[in-house]
Each structure stands twice: as C-alpha cells, then as structure tokens.
Amino acid sequence: MGALDGNAIAGVLHAAFGEEMTTATGTCATCGATNLLATLRVYLRAPGAVARCPVCDEVQLVLIEARGFVCVDLRGLAALSHAE
Amino acid sequence: MVQLVDETARTKSIVLEVPGWAGHRAGQHIDVRLTAEDGYQAERSYSIASAPEDRYVVITVERLDDGEVSPYLTDELRPGDELELRGPIGGYFVWEQKLGGPLLLIGGGSGVVPLRAMLRHYLAIGSAVPVRVLYSTRALADVIYREELMKMIDDDGLDIRFTLTRQQPAGWHGYARRIDESLLADLAFPSNEHPLVYICGPTGFVETAAGGLVALGHEPSRIRTERFGPTGA
C-alpha cells in the first residue's frame, strides 16, 4: 500500500488551522527541502496521520484526532508559510 | 441524497442536495462521515464529480468488495437519506481559468472523477485553453462517464484518449497498455509548451505518470497530483 499525499489530510488540516493548508509550504527540519503540504507522503491509517518529507522521508507533521480535538504536531517542520 | 446514477458495474454517482452549499472549485473533494447507531464512525474523502456550475453536488463512488464505506454508499443509500459531509476541501488540486494551460489531465481508474469536474467546468465557462485528456482503465466497460466523455469528443471536440489496459473491444485502435513514458511522449503537450498537468489515481499510477513526464522534461512544479488509495473507498 503506497502512501497518499497531503490532499488526503486537507480536510483535517483545514479544521485544525481554520484555513486551506495544502497550498502552504513547509520546510523540512531534517533536510531543508521546501514542499507544498499537498505533496507530502501521507500515511493515513495509523493511530494518527503521519506526513513525511517527499525528499528525505522524515516525519514532518503528525495529526491526531482525539476526544473531539485535532492535535497537530509540527516538530518535523522548520518553517510553515503560505508563499507569495 | 437525491439520486443514485449507475456509471459502471462497480461505480455509482451519488447526487446530493446540500443546503447552504456555497459552491466549490473544480478538483476539490468532500469528506463523508458515516455514523452507526452505536456511535461507530467511518470517514472517507470523495472528489466532487460535478462542476461548480452544476445544480447538485455529485460524488462518484467505486464499490470495493471489502470496503467499509463504499458498499454502504452504493448499495444502501436511498433517496432522502442524509449524508454528513465536510467541504469543499482542497486548494492545490483545482483548476480554474486563471491558471491557464495548455491543460493536460491524466486519470487512472476512479482518478477520472475530479478531472471530469474540471472538464464540465471547462465547457461551462467556454474556455479556449488547449486541453488533452488521458484516461487509463481496465476495459471499456470500466470507463466512468463513458457516454458523457464520448459526447465531449464528438460534440465539443475535446481531445480525450483512453488506454484500456486489460481488455479491448474488437477493432480498438486506441492505447492498450499501462501508462509509460512512450505513451506520454506520444500524447502529452511538448514540454516546451509548459502545460499545466493534473494526475489523479492510485499511488503507483500517479508516480509512474509524473515520473514519466519529468523524464520528458516537464517541470515538476507544473505537475499537480492527487493520490487515491484503497483507503479512499
């Protein structure tokens, strides 16, 4: 089963951030690559959604939905912004 | 739910009336959540098959035999039933006129769904952007929206080509293999025309198509992809 991409977590990210996030750019804290969140490699079927860098495969973002809350962990990103 | 439409033996379009729907962009999706009486929930994403100009919100669901959600949607839903959904979602895998072209749409299996929304939108706004479509599926009987796509070819003059990977009808002159670099080289706009490319389908399909185009010189930044998985149905 291959990975999906950031489109698969667009809805949860929107719910967590209050805005469209797949067009935001993340800078990988491990390898420095900049990627649109839509292009991250996403592993959905886990205790949480794990989004990995398409270049170095390290974890950039982890999403957990627990007890009605969405917890987003962005430890794997050095920066996150909407470009332009 | 307003109506169920049989598209192929395994896919159905589900026509929804969504009160308060503020419109959407071609290529976006919705997240559908089902709740059983005991509180058990399952959630899946479905691309919107309808254009922003269409009256209802339509999704097209492929029934997976071992699926948890898709058999419910294709077999159990009745007109008048309610579906809980969130959307429209997505800002990346969308096409609108201001993004221009030339436009190359490549779909594998049910990956054709968001591309169909883009084509309906394209026609509704009377866009003159050059457009080409490649749709890969197993056999003619598996072509979703077959009549509609044939009409787009015959009446609207759209360049839509199919590759039937497992079975072809007698006298078939189209492609008959899984997508590869030489098929893309045949069919895609030349890389120096800098087409805007949308590729949607299973992960393996998307990666083969995207990789093939990059090998032909297309810029990765002009290629937008959306991967479907078995978990998507």
Add this chain to the structure above:
Amino acid sequence: MAISRGFRGRRTGADPARVPPGQYVTGDFPVLSAGPTPHTPLAEWTFEIRGVVDTPVSWTWDEFGALPNETITTDIHCVTKWSKLDTVWRGVSLDTLLDGVETTAQYVLAFSDGGYTTNLPLDDVMGGKAWVAFEYDGAPLDPEHGGPARLLVPHLYFWKSAKWVRGLELRDRDEPGFWEMYGYHNYGDPWKEQRYAGD
C-alpha cells in the same frame, strides 16, 4: 451528528466480555503504518538486547530461528478502535530472549526498522506476556504486518506491538516512543481505555 441509516461498517458480533470499552470487533486485519514498509534482507537482520545490561546480546535470523518458539492465540486491540479476536501467531517469548540477561533496568524502548519506537515497563514484556512474532495465521509474517518479525504484546494497545522490531533497549528511565511522544498514553491498557496521555 447524523446517524447514517443502516450503516454498520465491517464489524462482527462478538462476546462483549472480550471486547474492551470503546472497541469494535473486525473480521479483517487492517494495515496501519506511520511510514513506508521497510525491507531488511534476512541476511542483515539481527535482534539485539542492549542498554542497561552487563553484556548486550544479539541474534541473527538463523540464530533466532533456532530458539524455542510457541504458538500464541490471543485477542488484539488497536487504539483506532478495532479489535480482532483469536489471532494466531508463532513467536519467541521475551522470557527466552531475556533469559540470562542481567539488568537493573525497569523500562524498555523497543526499536524498529524505519525509526519507529515504543516504550514499555520491563515487567510488561516478561512473565509470558510478550513475544517476538514471526508468523501470523500459520504463514511467515507479511512485511505489511511487520514481517519478518514484530513485537507482540497483546495485553496493551497494539501500537506497543512494534512492527519490524530489531531490538530492545533496556533503560533505567522511561523514554516515550513514537506515538507516546505525539500524545498517546504512556502505558496503554485497553481495559482502562488508556488511549491518550492523561486518560
């Protein structure tokens, strides 16, 4: 919240006494993963016990295969709410692997190919409660399900049963593993519904 008329999902009926709170029984075996499936060649595979020990020990795949093993029939409970009853495994007991290992450690951190980790009290992997499993349902463990070998600790939520396990690090102090760091419960007892930190 709208109830979807007639929706049941993949659940099957089961004896409620065997189903922890909040769980639903499934007939299939969902594949859940936080990353790509690793594929370590068996010729390179080792299982190590290291950390707060007098002497670290390790086994190659062949050496591991020569150890006494047993069949385990058990229920498993995933924190994502599915439970699977009467699953059958074959594995080497952690009691066998830890036999002769001198340690004052109270905790273990299991580590896997691909970087996954999970933490447990040492007590919870001893006394016939844990195995390194290499067969599921009579066949070699599929890479998707953690093959060639995974940890099997069925009395805790299944994220503690680390797939693609390569060893245990014995520790004096507890250190949270992958999901524990992201907010899942440090211990994970399904019968007390310890899913998230603070439960």
